[in-house]
Amino acid sequence: MIFEKQDILGEGLNVDLCEDPSCFVFENCDFNFSDSVKIKGRLTLTGELVYFRGDITASIILTCARCLKYFNSLIQTAIQVDFLPRENKPDEEEIELEASDLDIYYYDNVSISLFEPVRDQLIISIPIKPLCNANCSGLCPHCGQNLNEKKCKCPDDIKIDPRLTPLEKLKHLKEKQ
Numbered sequence: 001m002i003f004e005k006q007d008i009l010g011e012g013l014n015v016d017l018c019e020d021p022s023c024f025v026f027e028n029c030d031f032n033f034s035d036s037v038k039i040k041g042r043l044t045l046t047g048e049l050v051y052f053r054g055d056i057t058a059s060i061i062l063t064c065a066r067c068l069k070y071f072n073s074l075i076q077t078a079i080q081v082d083f084l085p086r087e088n089k090p091d092e093e094e095i096e097l098e099a100s101d102l103d104i105y106y107y108d109n110v111s112i113s114l115f116e117p118v119r120d121q122l123i124i125s126i127p128i129k130p131l132c133n134a135n136c137s138g139l140c141p142h143c144g145q146n147l148n149e150k151k152c153k154c155p156d157d158i159k160i161d162p163r164l165t166p167l168e169k170l171k172h173l174k175e176k177q
């Protein structure tokens with residue numbers, strides 16, 4: 001994923017990579033890659049500025065936030081990054097101001113690494129609350145049955161969201177009075 005600036009001169013350089021996902025280290029992640037990460041695009045050079053425009057494709061295994069089942073998800077995302085020579089990198093104090101500018105990276109004037117931008121783009125493309133299906137029925141909060149597979153025999157009144165239970169109890173007490 002490292003390219004020499006001299007190879008980009010002129011026409012630019014086509015990038016077509018198939019990377020082993022183990023080269024990306026994600027902290028506190030709850031997903032796994034099920035296939036290699038594909039990166040396609042083009043590096044171009046304008047003056048000292050290097051541009052990369054392309055697409056990333058990755059197949060990952062996520063855990064459904066409702067039913068806790070593993071499912072396979074295909075991530076396809078565009079990537080657009082600019083690389084400035086490292087001497088243009090702002091000082092520590094200035095970095096905070098520029099932190100929102102996710103699409104700017106730095107290079108040492110000789111070689112350009114796509115590693116960091118690809119990893120960052122993957123992180124923002126992976127859903128925080130993944131669902132196996134938009135209509136996933138989740139688990140019964142009482143017996144744990146996966147309600148997508150079959151209905152359980154728990155009475156409906158205990159299948160309510162556990163966070164609402166105190167309210168429901170109050171309702172029952174009022175009904176008895």
Ligand SMILES: [Zn+2]
Pocket residue numbers: 064065066067068069131132133136137138
């Ligand atoms: Zn689900």
Ligand SMILES: [Zn+2]
Pocket residue numbers: 140141142143144145152153154
């Ligand atoms: Zn149940």
